[in-house]
Amino acid sequence: AQSVAQPEDQVNVAEGNPLTVKCTYSVSGNPYLFWYVQYPNRGLQFLLKYITGDNLVKGSYGFEAEFNKSQTSFHLKKPSALVSDSALYFCAVRAPNDKIIFGKGTRLHILP
Amino acid sequence: SQTIHQWPATLVQPVGSPLSLECTVEGTSNPNLYWYRQAAGRGLQLLFYSVGIGQISSEVPQNLSASRPQDRQFILSSKKLLLSDSGFYLCAWSVLRDQFFGPGTRLTVL
Numbered sequence: 001a002q003s004v005a006q007p008e009d010q011v012n013v014a015e016g017n018p019l020t021v022k023c024t025y026s027v028s029g030n031p032y033l034f035w036y037v038q039y040p041n042r043g044l045q046f047l048l049k050y051i052t053g054d055n056l057v058k059g060s061y062g063f064e065a066e067f068n069k070s071q072t073s074f075h076l077k078k079p080s081a082l083v084s085d086s087a088l089y090f091c092a093v094r095a096p097n098d099k100i101i102f103g104k105g106t107r108l109h110i111l112p
Numbered sequence: 113s114q115t116i117h118q119w120p121a122t123l124v125q126p127v128g129s130p131l132s133l134e135c136t137v138e139g140t141s142n143p144n145l146y147w148y149r150q151a152a153g154r155g156l157q158l159l160f161y162s163v164g165i166g167q168i169s170s171e172v173p174q175n176l177s178a179s180r181p182q183d184r185q186f187i188l189s190s191k192k193l194l195l196s197d198s199g200f201y202l203c204a205w206s207v208l209r210d211q212f213f214g215p216g217t218r219l220t221v222l
Binding site for chain 2: 005034045088099
């Protein structure tokens with residue numbers, strides 16, 4: 001069965017420090033992986049995706065994600081965090097039946 | 113470019129009243145459409161998805177129903193709302209591999 005795990009409910013990072021939000025997945029076949037960000041009372045915004053090709057994917061707002069097939073991970077990263085990055089982040093995988101399966105979300109707090 | 117609309121943005125309804133939330137997509141044809149519910153600002157629960165007009169798949173048994181009367185219109189309904197129907201409802205569309213979300217509707221059932 002397809003699944004996505006975000007092991008951290010919350011991540012706290014000081015402004016200017018690098019950040020990592022973790023995601024692991026389980027899917028049959030080639031994984032199509034996504035990261036979304038959600039600000040309070042808003043819809044989810046697409047950040048980036050991995051379909052194929054380079055393992056390091058660059059996305060919006062300076063975020064990037066590293067696909068690691070052997071570890072079945074797709075961690076979200078940013079070299080220098082901003083207070084405005086504070087939000088709820090979702091990792092997702094596309095299942096073979098075209099449904100998108102989401103992780104439970106990780107709340108990112110950037111401390112000034 | 114593609115745009116997705118949801119209305120209303122917020123809604124307060126009494127228990128037992130009917131519900132109709134509407135979602136429309138512009139700038140694309142034959143999208144897959146989805147309804148999600150998000151409780152307490154956390155995880156997303158897929159409620160319904162549709163691959164075409166009149167084609168609805170329900171993910172969980174519940175008090176809600178969905179309809180797709182037109183290619184780019186997706187409606188979430190209920191005949192009688194329950195307190196547990198409160199939440200943030202998100203419509204999404206996808207073509208090929210990417211999925212995009214609408215702004216959401218905050219429903220409070222009192």
